[in-house]
Amino acid sequence: MVVGSCHLDLSLSLPRLPQPGETLLASGVHRGLGGKGANQAAAAARMGGTVRLIAPWGAGGDQLRAALEAEGVTPCGPVSEDQPCGSAVILRSGAQSTILVVPGADASLRPEDLDPAWLAGCRVLLVQLEIPERAALRAAQLAKAAGAAVILNAAPATELHPALWDGCLDVLVVNRTEAAQLAGLAPTARPEQLLAALRGLAPSLVITLGPEGLIWTEGEGPRYLGGIAVQAVDSTAAGDAFCGVLAERLAAGYPAAQALPWANAAGALAATRLGAVEALPDLAALRARMEAG
Numbered sequence: 475m476v477v478g479s480c481h482l483d484l485s486l487s488l489p490r491l492p493q494p495g496e497t498l499l500a501s502g503v504h505r506g507l508g509g510k511g512a513n514q515a516a517a518a519a520r521m522g523g524t525v526r527l528i529a530p531w532g533a534g535g536d537q538l539r540a541a542l543e544a545e546g547v548t549p550c551g552p553v554s555e556d557q558p559c560g561s562a563v564i565l566r567s568g569a570q571s572t573i574l575v576v577p578g579a580d581a582s583l584r585p586e587d588l589d590p591a592w593l594a595g596c597r598v599l600l601v602q603l604e605i606p607e608r609a610a611l612r613a614a615q616l617a618k619a620a621g622a623a624v625i626l627n628a629a630p631a632t633e634l635h636p637a638l639w640d641g642c643l644d645v646l647v648v649n650r651t652e653a654a655q656l657a658g659l660a661p662t663a664r665p666e667q668l669l670a671a672l673r674g675l676a677p678s679l680v681i682t683l684g685p686e687g688l689i690w691t692e693g694e695g696p697r698y699l700g701g702i703a704v705q706a707v708d709s710t711a712a713g714d715a716f717c718g719v720l721a722e723r724l725a726a727g728y729p730a731a732q733a734l735p736w737a738n739a740a741g742a743l744a745a746t747r748l749g750a751v752e753a754l755p756d757l758a759a760l761r762a763r764m765e766a767g
Contacts, residue, residue, distance in 0.1 A: 478601060482538065514714045541751075583609040650668070711750045711751070
């Protein structure tokens with residue numbers, strides 16, 4: 475189960491990322507399904523998982539729901555036609571990208587909009603912060619009450635109120651930048667420092683380090699998982715591929731030590747293709763990557 479955002483992506487390919495006040499000509503444009511919730515749900519579904527996405531749907535939501543259903547994801551959630559669905563503009567240059575998000579209906583999701591029946595049968599809940607924190611928290615509370623494990627991908631980097639989440643989280647996933655912001659440390663802080671500063675937020679902590687892999691802990695000292703060497707062309711979907719595959723593997727009964735290598739490989743493979751949902755690897759591609767070592 476994923477609770478999060480779903481919006482329309484507009485991706486522009488540029489020779490380089492623009493400076494303030496600069497005009498550049500794009501060499502390509504792509505429109506497609508996006509949003510952290512949709513990306514992560516699609517990543518889990520491509521692994522063969524049974525996935526439902528709870529998202530707020532604004533005007534134009536029919537197109538996005540149809541795209542999700544084509545990915546094997548069951549969409550549900552409140553509908554509000556008086557505001558547009560969320561959207562994003564992705565500026566891409568080589569493997570670098572800058573993403574600008576207009577939340578639209580994503581910002582309207584309220585705790586009271588969440589129907590507990592939508593979470594029936596959920597084994598693992600994955601939430602992010604492109605929806606209001608209070609709504610994400612309410613989803614976590616409902617999932618915990620139903621006996622599910624809860625993963626929070628605290629992204630995009632924003633102010634988090636840790637006391638509100640006390641007892642609601644099983645796994646916290648952040649990248650190095652997000653970890654530094656949560657910890658109140660400089661982005662140059664060592665991964666071990668970041669991990670130590672975040673202890674107490676969740677029983678299991680995962681900090682992704684891009685090409686360097688990840689550092690994580692689950693009730694003991696830090697563990698490392700090295701990066702996978704790939705020819706990266708676009709990092710847009712890497713984090714979402716990681717989170718979606720991690721959630722699916724945990725829901726399938728894998729312990730964290732076995733689930734994280736799958737998630738690590740998913741993030742690496744997603745970076746080798748352009749786009750968001752279209753860059754997500756499927757089970758066959760990931761299995762081949764895992765068997766290759």
